[in-house]
Amino acid sequence: MHEVGIMETAIEAVLAQAREHDATQVHRIVLRIGALSGVEPDALRLAFDATVKDTPAAGADLELEAVPARGRCSDCDLEFGVESDFIFTCPRCGRISGELVQGRELELARIEMS
């Protein structure tokens, strides 16, 4: 359940932004979650409700934008999307490669507030 700590970090950053912009209500928070980030969206949602309670972010919509995994072939350099089995098989030359170009993201992407 490291999702609690990650959500606390996110909400701290959100509240700092709200203060900086003199906002009193946060309406929407968008996080980008990579398929290989090791973070469980359901656990994040659970942590969210507890974390925003009694803050200007209470009642905000939490949007979790899924970032699919992408690999790059170490032989032919092709960049390709990866299926849900996370085996990075190059669709051009069939080589299995370990290089990840996208999918570990764990980011606070956007905040809407007033």
Next chain:
Amino acid sequence: MNEPLQSPARTAIRTVELRQSLLEGNDRQAARNRRRFHELGLAALNLVSSPGAGKTTLLERTLTEFGRTTPCAAVVGDLATDRDAQRLGRSRAPVAQITTGSACHLDAGMVARAVDQLDLAGARLLFIENVGNLVCPASFDLGERLRVVLLSAAEGEDKPLKYPPIFKSAHVVLLTKIDVAGVLGFDRAAAAENVRRIAPQAKLIELSARSGEGIEQWYALLGDLTGKG
């Protein structure tokens, strides 16, 4: 009862684009740890596995045998007790225990504080034994040179397929407890194949810390790390 109603502020909704990493704080501390280890001439290894895959047994043997000629130190993480530190302390290597309470992984700050308690003078290798967990430690860089993921013969051959993030992040995968693979009906070839499919970047070593089979490959890798070949 004529209190003025608070006028609903019709201020426009503002959108702020950030793209701020939620692991930024940990990653910054990990970079500091990495610099510090480098300055100390120390290579750090982050050992990750499910509970019971044999991290402590491997470290006991490594600190005693390999540590005889190459000074090593260790940091061990568990939710509670200092049993692992006691086990490893018998090797006389400097050992610090981190008890995380309920935290399911070590983070770079915990490692930095634990390392402060250790006398690292002369040490060439620092083993960081993470909390037994194949999920959460994947996201947390500790400043290690190598991430070592252990998979024991007491687990399923398909573990790498079920826990891709941690195996994808591994530099080394150790297939452990191979001395009992036969009794357990563990298919080593199938497990190795699954590791290669999910983690082709990782070096794979099959070993038993109890019988010593394969352990020389592990020591060769550690020797390479310390520049002794």
